[in-house]
Amino acid sequence: MGIFDIADDLSRWVEDAQEGLSGLTEPTLRLGVTGLSRAGKTVFITSLVANLLDRGRMLHLEAQAEGRILAAALRPGPDRETPRFDFEGHRAALLGPEPRWPSSTRNVSTLRLSFRTRPGGLLGGLTGPGALHLDITDYPGEWLLDLPLMSQSYAEWSARALAEAEEPARAPHAAEWLRLAHDLAEKPFEESDARALSAAFTAYLDACRKSGLSGLAPGRFLMPGELEGSPALAFAPLPPGPRKGLRNELDRRFEAYKRAVVRPFFRDHFAKLDRQVVLVDLLSALDAGPAAVEDLRRALPKILEAFRPGERSWLAPLLGRRIDRILFAATKADHIHHTQHDRLTAILRALLREAEDRAAFRGAKTRAMAVAAIRATAEQEVMRDGRALPCVRGTLAQTGREAALFPGDLPESPAQVLEAARHGTTSGAGEGWLEGGFRAMTFSPPKLSLKPGDGPPHVRLDRAAQFLLGDKL
Numbered sequence: 001m002g003i004f005d006i007a008d009d010l011s012r013w014v015e016d017a018q019e020g021l022s023g024l025t026e027p028t029l030r031l032g033v034t035g036l037s038r039a040g041k042t043v044f045i046t047s048l049v050a051n052l053l054d055r056g057r058m059l060h061l062e063a064q065a066e067g068r069i070l071a072a073a074l075r076p077g078p079d080r081e082t083p084r085f086d087f088e089g090h091r092a093a094l095l096g097p098e099p100r101w102p103s104s105t106r107n108v109s110t111l112r113l114s115f116r117t118r119p120g121g122l123l124g125g126l127t128g129p130g131a132l133h134l135d136i137t138d139y140p141g142e143w144l145l146d147l148p149l150m151s152q153s154y155a156e157w158s159a160r161a162l163a164e165a166e167e168p169a170r171a172p173h174a175a176e177w178l179r180l181a182h183d184l185a186e187k188p189f190e191e192s193d194a195r196a197l198s199a200a201f202t203a204y205l206d207a208c209r210k211s212g213l214s215g216l217a218p219g220r221f222l223m224p225g226e227l228e229g230s231p232a233l234a235f236a237p238l239p240p241g242p243r244k245g246l247r248n249e250l251d252r253r254f255e256a257y258k259r260a261v262v263r264p265f266f267r268d269h270f271a272k273l274d275r276q277v278v279l280v281d282l283l284s285a286l287d288a289g290p291a292a293v294e295d296l297r298r299a300l301p302k303i304l305e306a307f308r309p310g311e312r313s314w315l316a317p318l319l320g321r322r323i324d325r326i327l328f329a330a331t332k333a334d335h336i337h338h339t340q341h342d343r344l345t346a347i348l349r350a351l352l353r354e355a356e357d358r359a360a361f362r363g364a365k366t367r368a369m370a371v372a373a374i375r376a377t378a379e380q381e382v383m384r385d386g387r388a389l390p391c392v393r394g395t396l397a398q399t400g401r402e403a404a405l406f407p408g409d410l411p412e413s414p415a416q417v418l419e420a421a422r423h424g425t426t427s428g429a430g431e432g433w434l435e436g437g438f439r440a441m442t443f444s445p446p447k448l449s450l451k452p453g454d455g456p457p458h459v460r461l462d463r464a465a466q467f468l469l470g471d472k473l
Helices: 003-022 042-052 085-095 119-128 146-149 154-164 175-184 191-210 245-268 280-289 289-309 338-357 414-423 461-472
Strands: 028-035 071-074 109-117 130-138 275-280 325-330 365-370 377-385 389-394 400-405
Touching: 028 085, 028 414, 028 461, 042 071, 042 085, 042 109, 042 130, 042 275, 042 461, 085 414, 146 289, 146 325, 146 400, 154 245, 175 191, 191 245, 275 461, 280 338, 289 338, 289 414, 325 338, 325 414, 338 365, 338 414, 365 461
Parallel strands: 028 130, 028 275, 275 325, 325 365
Antiparallel strands: 071 109, 109 130, 377 389, 389 400
């Protein structure tokens, strides 16, 4: 560690101490929101904040039900270097005359929401109003999956990536990258070769993501943020061999990526979080097929390891035992009838239980929940062949027309889903692999006319807020 690293760490220690002192008078709760691709992070944060500002639909947030929230307002956050989450722009996109889903998360952003509260019980009669600052940090879930790289060498990472590329779900997408990797592995270093190899590897990861897979790293290859086009991303795995030529340079770039990209992100943002939301597009994974569910099952332990590293982890001194609550939310619950919500939650719990066991996870409270940040559908029963089918009605994203559709039933047994995923061999659409004939659908946001004091309609967003911040209010 150089003198500049020591000075930087000392400066950050002083900043953390100053924040701790200010937190004695006006406490701050730092909430991270992340999720894997297309899970709905931007919509979740926008609707959560909108419903905490106008709390008419937050019936299960106890502080609101008991009248203890006196006021809530957006305030400037303490971090002047991180971009502000564009709440106003995203809210306008969702609630405008021609509503549209906002653009997805591509970088880190933050937002501060401050509450003025009245303490409950005997304390409420002895003290005046209190305050709580809720600092929300939005970041791509793909970046979270970079954490395991910190404990791997370039050779270990390459061996693992090459082995994964042979799996049936990934092999169809890996041909061009593997051809280049074997052709170039023993050549002297040329920048053009490094960039061609990196482009092929990125295309492979992107194709895997589009097929419904989740556990893809390095995360910055798919969500480069401010590093788009940077030489920092011009590396890729290579077959084993002597550390010279191209392999030697890519090894150096891999180590530089960990040092200059991964570690600062966790130090500057992730390590400061108190609580965390992990959004999971489980319905799309179930629709994509067994390979997508199996890939999600393997990705969740990596996510949990980030929240509670072992004593030997490089991140342990930074995190300690800071994050004490983690909500895993299966999003888009409004795309199925409410009678299926318990089954969706049960499948997520089964995935989470396996992830907790595999990650040797201990300490923080975890909760699994089926949610919809914006309710885009209404429920309706449709008679077909003398049978009442529980349908959802909404505007289909593909056609723009309104329709009532029966998405099928989710399996009753989560264990059967996980077992079928383990032994599944298909990488494409998984039609027929689930009992009940479930198929995922895509809806456009609804046109809304909100009453004064009401936030956007949702499913269980109030219960999610109660778990995440109810005790602090």
